[in-house]
Amino acid sequence: MICDPGANVQKFLIAVLTIVSVVLSATLGVVLQETQVSTIEIDRDRAALAAQISATQTESEKYGPGLLKSLIEVRLAIARNTLAMLDQKRVSYIRRIALDYRLDGRPVHGASDQELNMIIEEISQAEKKAAASKLEAARYSGGLVQAMSLLKAETDELSVSQLRLKFYSAKHGIPMPLPNLRENSNKLAQPPGKVVKDRDAL
Helix, strand or coil, X not given: CCCCHHHHHXXXXXXXXXXHHHHHHHHHHHHHHXXXXXXXXXXXXXXXXXXXHHHHHHHXXXXXXXXXXXXXXXXXXXXXXXXXXXXXXXXXXXXXXXXXCEECCEECCCCCHHHHHHHHHHHHHXXXXXXXXXXXXXXXXXXXXXXXXXXXXXXXXXXXXXXXXXXXXXXXXXXXXXXXXXXXXXXXXXXXXXXXCHHHCC
């Protein structure tokens, strides 16, 4: 039996091309799928934050310089910083850069669903409180009482913004070190110095 060398080479080339195309297709699929899955949630969160920033900017433009406008600007700064944080995370996924966050020497990972649900509940309670404060402020047409009510409502809105920052940080595994309030309260409870008798004070 005579073997045709050209046919064997052709079969070999077809087999090699098939294997290469399968490997390339699988690699491309993994790369595209991983990026899409990684960024889809971030894109949703970024869109929500962009809408929030736009609404806050519109609200800020209603007021002249003063304490109320300053509080709104703080809320706006928190939202912008949160958006910048998500932009950084998104770019790291697209460029395939591993961001390894560490807090107190330990790696930081995304929060569990249970932890996120707890933060969502906190946000819901804070939003209800802010809405109630806004309704209270709307009862007045001006004067000191309305100004104080508006300040309270804006302070409550500021709490909502801080909780949203906490949520997005926890969701995407970005560390947000916060001061230990228990340590501070213990320090404040202690006397500021050594207690001495009057005659020893000089």
